[in-house]
Amino acid sequence: MTSVLYRVPAAPYPKAVMAQGMYIQDDSGKRYLDMSGGAAVSCLGHAHPKIVEAVRDQVGKLAFAHTAFFTNEPQEQLARRLTERFGDPAARAYFTSGGSEANETALKITWQYWAARGKPDKKIIISREHSYHGNTFGVLSVSGNSARRRASAAPLLDWPRIAPCYAHRNRTVDESMEQYVERVSGELESAILKVGADRVAAFICEPVVGSSLGVVAAEAGYLQRIRAICDRYDILWIADEIMCGSGRTGTFFAFEHDGTRPDIATLAKGIGGGYQPLAATVMSGSIADTLRHSGFAHGHTYIGHPVSCAAGCAVQDVLDRDKLLAVTQTCGQRFGRLLAERFCEHPNVSEVRGRGLFWAMELVADRASQRGFPLPDGNALPARLMRTAMETGLICYPGGIEIDGACVPHIMLAPPMILEESHMLEAADKLTAVLDNMLNA
Numbered sequence: 001m002t003s004v005l006y007r008v009p010a011a012p013y014p015k016a017v018m019a020q021g022m023y024i025q026d027d028s029g030k031r032y033l034d035m036s037g038g039a040a041v042s043c044l045g046h047a048h049p050k051i052v053e054a055v056r057d058q059v060g061k062l063a064f065a066h067t068a069f070f071t072n073e074p075q076e077q078l079a080r081r082l083t084e085r086f087g088d089p090a091a092r093a094y095f096t097s098g099g100s101e102a103n104e105t106a107l108k109i110t111w112q113y114w115a116a117r118g119k120p121d122k123k124i125i126i127s128r129e130h131s132y133h134g135n136t137f138g139v140l141s142v143s144g145n146s147a148r149r150r151a152s153a154a155p156l157l158d159w160p161r162i163a164p165c166y167a168h169r170n171r172t173v174d175e176s177m178e179q180y181v182e183r184v185s186g187e188l189e190s191a192i193l194k195v196g197a198d199r200v201a202a203f204i205c206e207p208v209v210g211s212s213l214g215v216v217a218a219e220a221g222y223l224q225r226i227r228a229i230c231d232r233y234d235i236l237w238i239a240d241e242i243m244c245g246s247g248r249t250g251t252f253f254a255f256e257h258d259g260t261r262p263d264i265a266t267l268a269k270g271i272g273g274g275y276q277p278l279a280a281t282v283m284s285g286s287i288a289d290t291l292r293h294s295g296f297a298h299g300h301t302y303i304g305h306p307v308s309c310a311a312g313c314a315v316q317d318v319l320d321r322d323k324l325l326a327v328t329q330t331c332g333q334r335f336g337r338l339l340a341e342r343f344c345e346h347p348n349v350s351e352v353r354g355r356g357l358f359w360a361m362e363l364v365a366d367r368a369s370q371r372g373f374p375l376p377d378g379n380a381l382p383a384r385l386m387r388t389a390m391e392t393g394l395i396c397y398p399g400g401i402e403i404d405g406a407c408v409p410h411i412m413l414a415p416p417m418i419l420e421e422s423h424m425l426e427a428a429d430k431l432t433a434v435l436d437n438m439l440n441a
């Protein structure tokens with residue numbers, strides 16, 4: 001018997017009791033290789049001594065001082081480091097406890113920025129189909145993930161959504177990649193013109209889509225086109241880097257890969273490495289400057305929490321000290337090669353794709369037709385894949401979307417940056433067993 005309402009209320013869960021490095025252990029002594037860092041959270045693995053020490057020190061020194069009264073050194077330091085990485089010396093950062101709050105903060109910043117600039121009618125947020133930006137009312141309203149929207153039973157707002165940049169599924173046979181990029185980015189311009197630029201506040205997207213599509217990176221030129229369209233119509237671009245940021249793809253911000261920069265970027269998960277709840281909303285200097293004059297009506301009790309920000313600073317220290325962005329690139333290439341060797345020819349694998357230490361396999365019922373798994377049973381596949389993986393002692397992150405009346409599942413992998421060759425091989429063997437089990441079921 002439990003008094004906890006679980007994430008899936010009727011599901012049984014093993015009880016995690018300790019974790020070290022790449023492994024989590026449950027109360028029966030069973031060990032699980034953590035190849036997804038939960039949901040791209042544990043970027044430095046578990047029980048990293050430097051982060052544990054920083055958290056302990058900060059709790060003893062200053063556990064809490066409400067930000068209505070004080071600032072604190074960890075949040076000042078972390079803001080300096082993140083704004084430096086953002087590449088705008090006048091940028092500022094706002095710290096919350098999780099990804100949904102960070103994106104809600106981005107929306108509040110956007111609306112208050114436009115109000116302060118004398119354009120209070122700019123309210124509409126354009127987003128993309130299949131996207132996920134969080135579970136609170138506002139950010140679920142700008143999420144295109146239809147299953148999550150439906151399941152929430154919430155009276156969500158219904159603002160315009162455009163197609164994601166997902167060439168593997170949506171590029172037509174007679175289209176070059178350049179033509180495809182022009183077409184999908186052009187959807188943003190059409191959506192803006194349809195409702196009127198004077199009513200559109202921002203466009204939000206993940207530069208590399210994480211769990212909702214299964215690690216789908218924007219094609220070359222897409223984000224630059226998005227930047228240009230937003231500039232043309234005076235619209236802010238919010239990059240949701242909750243999952244793909246914090247070094248996961250081999251650059252600190254995923255957008256760096258594309259040689260462009262959003263007006264606002266949100267971070268969570270890897271920024272605190274799971275040692276404390278932590279998220280950040282980083283905004284350009286020009287937005288920060290406007291808000292400095294107009295004020296900013298927002299806030300939660302735990303914003304800028306000293307212990308969370310101390311954990312964040314320690315994660316940044318380790319990233320720099322151990323040169324983990326470079327490690328993520330080289331180790332990621334090795335991992336990607338291994339996944340391709342082992343799974344590209346698998347009869348149920350449609351594509352192996354990724355960047356840095358962020359990888360996914362898209363699965364199909366039939367490779368020739370690229371059809372997914374028939375509904376309604378197909379929709380149960382991601383949960384079954386997760387259960388089977390757990391039984392084999394592997395933590396990975398399956399998901400799936402509906403395409404043409406079938407479920408197209410994927411398995412996302414976002415291993416800690418301390419990953420070694422032996423972990424890659426163990427993961428590949430376990431994934432083979434999971435896929436075999438699925439085939440024979």
Ligand SMILES: Cc1ncc(COP(=O)(O)O)c(C=O)c1O
Pocket residue numbers: 039098099100101103132133134135206210211240241242243268269
């Ligand atoms: C891209 C993206 N945005 C936002 C969120 C919401 O973050 P949180 O669950 O910390 O509220 C998630 C969570 O998975 C995410 O993947």
